[in-house]
Amino acid sequence: MIKAIIFDLDDTLISEKDYVVSGFIAVSNYVSNKVKKHTSKEIFERLQNLHNTNPNKVFNRMIDDLNFSSEIDVKELIDVYRSHKPVISLFEGALPVINKLKEQKYKLGIITDGYLIAQKKKIESLNINNLFDEIIMTDALGKEYWKPSVIPFELMSKKLNVDYSEMIYIGDNPRKDFYVSAVYPIITVRIKRDGYYQDSNYFQDVKEKFSINKLEEIFNIISKVNL
Ligand SMILES: [Mg+2]
Structure with missing residues (x-):
């Protein structure tokens, strides 16, 4: 019997794209206040263009492009x-699913990678702490414990006092979210959404057990698994 439903955060419960926009706005405001050569809007558009071309080292490239290196350090x-308070919300449909799972007495958890300060701010801004029995931010354990490490799943099993076979993990990223099922009998579910980057390089070639297009479909998966 399934007893616990564990979620990934980024691109499973919230949109990482929205988070990036929110962060770029915070950075644009900061830069325009400090340097006073460009409006926040101009800087924001520049960041977005740079990001659309290539998402790597966007801040370094912006500083170079606008000749801000004497005034601003990339750090x-x-x-x-990372420390800005993000303006983000749960994906449409996520909250009703979470509430229904709670009503049905499932234990709920989150296992999320990402820099600790940033993930803390996301959880804080979403105000979802009380909805979950346990939230594990893997960065608090150390970078080596980010998924696909299975250690956060061991911790979750202990904290919630449920066996691996009683857990479902829902995530979006083949590079790290499903590998755990090669080590422990956790049921993995991949959420695929239209318009989101859909990677197909699976870590160690370990694929999800089920895939869904909407979080609501999790109830069908639970019924199937419990049969
Ligand atoms: Mg994710």
Whole structure:
């Protein structure tokens, strides 16, 4: 019997794209206040263009492009980005699913990678702490415990006092979210959404057990597994 439903956060419960936009707005405001050469809107558009071309080292490239290197250090911008209070919300349909699972007495958890400060701010801003029995931010354990490490799943099993076979993990990322099922009998579910980057490089070639297009479909999966 399934007893616990565990979620990934980024691109499973919230849109990472929305988070990036929110972070770029915070950084644009910071830069325009500090340097006073460009409006926040101009800087925001520049960041978005750079990001659309290539998502790597966007802040470094912006500083180079606009000749801000004497006024601004990239570390400041990374800090502003990660520590800003994000304006984000749960994906449409996520909250009703979470509430229904709670009503049905499932234990609920989140296992999320990402820099600790940024993930904390996301959880804080979403105000979802009380909805979940346990939230594990893997960065609090150390970078080596980010998924696909199975250690956070061991921790979750202990904290919720459920066996691996009683857990479902829902995530979006083949590079790290489903590998755990090669080690423990956790049921893995991949959420695929239209318009989102759909990677197909599976870590160690371990694929999800089920895939869904909407979180609501989790109830069908639970019924199937419990048969
Ligand atoms: Mg994710």
